[in-house]
Amino acid sequence: MSNETSATNARRGQAPRGERIADWADGRLGIYSLAKSNMRKIFPDHWSFMLGEICLYSFIIIILTGVYLTLFFHPSMAEVVYHGSYVPMHGIRMTQAFESTLDISFDVRGGLLIRQIHHWAALVFLAGMMVHMMRVFFTGAFRKPREVNWLFGFLLLVLGMFTGFTGYSLPDDLLSGTGVRFIEGVILAMPLVGSYLQMFIFGGEFPGHDIIPRFFTVHVLLLPGIMLGLLVAHLILVFYHKHTQFPGAGKTEKNVVGMPLLPVYMAKAGGFFFLVFGVISVIAAIASINPVWAIGPYRPDQVSTGAQPDWYMGFAEGLVRVMPGWEWTIAGHYTINFGVLIPIIIFPLVLAAIAVYPFVESWVTGDKREHHLLDRPRNAPTRTGFGVAWLIAYLVMLVGGGNDLWATHFHLSINSITWFIRIAFFVGPVLGFIVTKRICMGLQRRDRDKVLHGRESGIIKRLPHGEFIEVHEPLTQEQMHALTQHEQPKPLEIGPEVDENGVKRKIKRSQKLRAKLSKGFYGEDNYIPKPTVEEYEEITSGHGHH
Amino acid sequence: MKKLSARRRHPLAALVVLLFALAVTGGLYAAFAPADKAQADDTAQSLAIKEGKKLFAVGCASCHGTGGQGTSDGPSLVGVGAAAVDFQVGTGRMPAQQPGAQVPRKKNIYSQAEIDQLAAYVASLGAGPAVPGKEQYSKDGADIAKGGELFRTNCAQCHNFTGKGGALTNGKFAPALDGVDPKHIYEAMETGPQNMPSFGDGTLSQSNKKDIVAYLGEVNGDKTASPGGMDLGGLGPVSEGLFGYIFGLGALVAVAIWVAARTAKAKKS
Numbered sequence: 001m002s003n004e005t006s007a008t009n010a011r012r013g014q015a016p017r018g019e020r021i022a023d024w025a026d027g028r029l030g031i032y033s034l035a036k037s038n039m040r041k042i043f044p045d046h047w048s049f050m051l052g053e054i055c056l057y058s059f060i061i062i063i064l065t066g067v068y069l070t071l072f073f074h075p076s077m078a079e080v081v082y083h084g085s086y087v088p089m090h091g092i093r094m095t096q097a098f099e100s101t102l103d104i105s106f107d108v109r110g111g112l113l114i115r116q117i118h119h120w121a122a123l124v125f126l127a128g129m130m131v132h133m134m135r136v137f138f139t140g141a142f143r144k145p146r147e148v149n150w151l152f153g154f155l156l157l158v159l160g161m162f163t164g165f166t167g168y169s170l171p172d173d174l175l176s177g178t179g180v181r182f183i184e185g186v187i188l189a190m191p192l193v194g195s196y197l198q199m200f201i202f203g204g205e206f207p208g209h210d211i212i213p214r215f216f217t218v219h220v221l222l223l224p225g226i227m228l229g230l231l232v233a234h235l236i237l238v239f240y241h242k243h244t245q246f247p248g249a250g251k252t253e254k255n256v257v258g259m260p261l262l263p264v265y266m267a268k269a270g271g272f273f274f275l276v277f278g279v280i281s282v283i284a285a286i287a288s289i290n291p292v293w294a295i296g297p298y299r300p301d302q303v304s305t306g307a308q309p310d311w312y313m314g315f316a317e318g319l320v321r322v323m324p325g326w327e328w329t330i331a332g333h334y335t336i337n338f339g340v341l342i343p344i345i346i347f348p349l350v351l352a353a354i355a356v357y358p359f360v361e362s363w364v365t366g367d368k369r370e371h372h373l374l375d376r377p378r379n380a381p382t383r384t385g386f387g388v389a390w391l392i393a394y395l396v397m398l399v400g401g402g403n404d405l406w407a408t409h410f411h412l413s414i415n416s417i418t419w420f421i422r423i424a425f426f427v428g429p430v431l432g433f434i435v436t437k438r439i440c441m442g443l444q445r446r447d448r449d450k451v452l453h454g455r456e457s458g459i460i461k462r463l464p465h466g467e468f469i470e471v472h473e474p475l476t477q478e479q480m481h482a483l484t485q486h487e488q489p490k491p492l493e494i495g496p497e498v499d500e501n502g503v504k505r506k507i508k509r510s511q512k513l514r515a516k517l518s519k520g521f522y523g524e525d526n527y528i529p530k531p532t533v534e535e536y537e538e539i540t541s542g543h544g545h546h
Numbered sequence: 547m548k549k550l551s552a553r554r555r556h557p558l559a560a561l562v563v564l565l566f567a568l569a570v571t572g573g574l575y576a577a578f579a580p581a582d583k584a585q586a587d588d589t590a591q592s593l594a595i596k597e598g599k600k601l602f603a604v605g606c607a608s609c610h611g612t613g614g615q616g617t618s619d620g621p622s623l624v625g626v627g628a629a630a631v632d633f634q635v636g637t638g639r640m641p642a643q644q645p646g647a648q649v650p651r652k653k654n655i656y657s658q659a660e661i662d663q664l665a666a667y668v669a670s671l672g673a674g675p676a677v678p679g680k681e682q683y684s685k686d687g688a689d690i691a692k693g694g695e696l697f698r699t700n701c702a703q704c705h706n707f708t709g710k711g712g713a714l715t716n717g718k719f720a721p722a723l724d725g726v727d728p729k730h731i732y733e734a735m736e737t738g739p740q741n742m743p744s745f746g747d748g749t750l751s752q753s754n755k756k757d758i759v760a761y762l763g764e765v766n767g768d769k770t771a772s773p774g775g776m777d778l779g780g781l782g783p784v785s786e787g788l789f790g791y792i793f794g795l796g797a798l799v800a801v802a803i804w805v806a807a808r809t810a811k812a813k814k815s
Contacts, residue, residue, distance in 0.1 A: 047799070047806040054798050088690045088764050105773065116774055123790035124798065131795065174698060174707065175782060272805055279797045288774030289786050294765055295707045296698050304702035305712030305720065311787025402784040404713035413647065413717035
C-alpha cells in the first residue's frame with residue numbers, strides 16, 4: 001500500500017490535500033471501510049418512509065433551538081416583581097422562570113421566534129412519531145427482525161411525551177402550573193406511596209421551590225440524553241436491518257430496491273431537513289403558541305377554564321376528565337381516589353397494548369420468519385382492525401380531554417359529551433375493529449375481482465343484441481404481482497383431542513388459547529382466497545368474457 | 547300633666563303611643579325621603595317609566611308578568627335594577643328567543659333610548675344597581691396589570707385566561723368576551739346575569755371592576771396585538787395541537803410526498 005502510494009505520488013507529485021486529509025483520517029478512524037460498506041446502502045422510495053425522518057429532523061431542530069433558549073432561561077422559582085417591556089404585566093409578582101420566559105419573548109433578539117419554533121417542533125415531533133408508528137404498525141414493519149427497534153421507537157414516543165410535558169411546565173405560567181398541579185394530584189392518588197412521593201418530588205408542599213429546577217434538569221439533560229441514545233440505536237438498527245419495502249415486481253425478502261445513500265439519498269435527506277426546518281419556521285412565524293404573556297404567571301389560588309396539556313398528553317387528560325369521581329375512605333382516614341387512580345392505571349396499559357403487539361402477534365401466528373416485505377393493511381385484517389380499535393380508543397380520549405371546547409364550539413352539553421366518551425371508549429374500539437375488518441375483506445374481494453376480470457375502464461359498449469357491458473382492461477403483470485404476492489397463512493392446528501389410541505391428549509390451556517387466537521387471525525373469516533392460476537386461466541382464456 | 551299621667555295606664559294608651567310614633571316616622575320619611583325629589587324631578591322620568599311600561603308589556607310581559615313580578619317562564623324583575631336591563635337588552639339576550647340551557651347573545655333590536663325607558667320602568671319596580679357612568683368603565687386611570695390579576699383570580703375559571711369563554715354544566719357556558727362593550731362587562735359583573743355570580747361593590751370594588759374592564763380591553767380588544775402571530779382562537783393547547791397536526795405535520799407530509807415523487811429515476815432504455 002505505502003509503496004504503491006509513494007509510487008503514484010512520485011508520478012503525480014503530492015496527492016491533493018483532500019485525499020491526504022482523508023488518508024490521515026482513515027489511518028486513525030477507519031472511515032474507508034465504513035464508507036465502503038455504507039455509502040451504497042440502499043433506501044427504498046416512498047413518502048411514508050420519510051415520516052421517521054420528519055421526527056429525526058424536528059428532534060434536531062428542538063435540540064438546536066433548545067440550546068439557544070437555555071442561554072436566557074432561569075429555571076428558578078424565586079419570586080420577583082416584573083418590570084420588563086410587556087406593560088400589562090407590570091408590577092405583577094412572578095417566578096424568575098416566568099419572568100425570563102417573558103424576557104425571551106419580548107427582549108431577547110429572535111427569542112419569541114426561537115421559542116415558537118421549539119414548541120411547534122415539539123408538537124410536530126410527537127405527531128410525527130405517532131404517525132410514523134402507525135405506518136410501521138399497519139404495514140407490519142415491526143415483524144422479525146425489527147421488534148426491538150419497534151420497542152426503541154415506542155420508548156422514544158413515551159420519553160418524548162414526558163420531555164414535552166416537563167418543557168411545557170418550565171415557564172411556570174398559569175396553564176402549565178395547572179398541569180403540574182394535575183401531576184401532583186396523580187402522584188397523591190397512588191395508594192400508600194403517594195404522599196411520600198409527592199413530598200420527595202416537590203421537595204415539600206406544592207408548589208415549593210424545587211419543581212421547576214428539577215423539571216429543567218430532567219427536560220434538558222436526563223430525558224433528551226436518553227432519547228439521543230435511543231435515537232442513535234434506532235438508526236443503527238435501521239441500517240443494520242436494512243429498510244423494509246412495499247411489495248412489487250422485483251422486490252423480494254432478499255433485496256432492497258431503491259436509491260443509494262450516497263449521493264442520492266444523502267442529498268434528498270439533507271434537502272428534506274431544510275424543508276422540515278423551513279415548514280416549522282414558517283408555522284412558528286405565523287402562528288402563536290403558548291402565549292405565556294396572555295396566560296399569566298402561576299399562582300396556586302388561580303385557575304382558568306380550558307386548561308389542557310399539549311396534545312400528546314390529551315389522552316391522559318381525557319381519562320381523568322371522564323372518569324367518575326369515585327373514592328373510598330378506609331378506616332376513617334385513608335382515601336383511595338379511584339377518579340384518578342383508575343386513569344393512571346389505564347394510561348400505561350393502553351400504551352403497553354400497542355408496544356407488546358409485535359410479540360403477541362408472532363406468538364399467536366407462530367410466525368418466526370424474517371420479513372422485509374411490507375404487508376398491505378387489507379391483507380392483515382385482524383392486525384389492521386386492532387390498530388384501528390386502538391386508535392379509536394386513543395382518539396376518543398383525546399376528544400374527552402377537550403370536552404369543554406367541544407361543548408362550547410358545537411353547542412353541546414359537556415355532560416352529554418362526557419357520557420358519550422365513557423360509552424365510546426368501550427364500544428368504539430369494538431365497532432371499529434368489526435367495521436375495519438369488513439372493509440379489509442371488501443378490499444381483498446375487489447383485488448381478487450381486479451385480478452380475474454381486470455380494471456373497470458369506464459367504457460360502455462353496446463353489443464349487437466342490445467346488451468350494454470363495461471369494458472374491463474386486464475392488469476399488467478406488475479400490477480397483478482402486487483395484488484397477489486402476499487401469503488395467506490393457515491391458522492395453527494393443535495391436532496385432534498385424542499391420540500391414535502383414543503387417549504385424551506394433554507393440551508395446555510395456553511395452546512388452546514393460541515389456536516383460538518390464531519384462528520381469529522388467519523381463520524376463514526379473515527381472507528378472501530387469492531385467485532389461483534387455474535381460476536385466472538379459466539376466465540381469461542375462455543369464452544371472451546368481457 | 548296630671549291628666550296625662552292619670553291616663554297613662556289606660557288600656558288604649560299603648561295604641562295611642564303607637565299611632566303617634568307611626569305618624570312621626572311617616573311624617574319624617576315623607577319629609578326627607580328621596581322620593582320627594584323624584585317627584586319634584588320633573589315629568590321626564592315618569593314619562594320614561596310610562597313608555598318603558600308600554601315596551602315592557604309588548605316585549606317582556608309574556609314571561610316576566612305584566613308587572614314584572616315573574617311567572618313560571620321568567621324570573622321576577624323587582625329589584626334587578628336598570629343595569630340588569632341595560633345589559634340583558636343591550637346585548638340582545640332579552641327578549642329571549644326560546645327557552646334553553648342558556649339565553650345566548652344576539653342582535654339587539656332596541657334603540658338605546660328604548661332600553662333606557664325599559665330600564666327606567668324596571669328600576670321603578672324596586673331599587674337595584676343603576677347603569678354605570680362612562681367614567682366607571684373607561685380605561686383612564688385603570689391599572690391593567692392589577693385587572694389581569696383580578697381577572698385570573700375571579701373570572702378566568704369560567705371565561706378562560708383572556709376571556710375566550712368556556713363550558714359550564716349541561717349545555718350552559720361562560721360566553722366569550724370578545725367585542726363586548728366595556729359598559730356591558732361592568733354591568734355583568736355588577737348584576738351577575740344567568741349563571742354568573744354577581745360581583746357587587748362589596749366583593750369587587752368599583753375601581754377593581756374598572757381595572758378588569760381595562761385588562762380585557764387590553765388583551766381581548768379589537769386592537770390587541772398578538773406578538774406571536776395568529777392566536778388560533780386563544781384556546782390553548784387543543785387548537786394548537788389541531789393546528790400542529792393539520793398544518794404542521796400535514797404540510798410536512800405533503801413535502802415528503804413531493805420529495806418522494808421527484809426521485810432520480812433510472813432511465814428506462
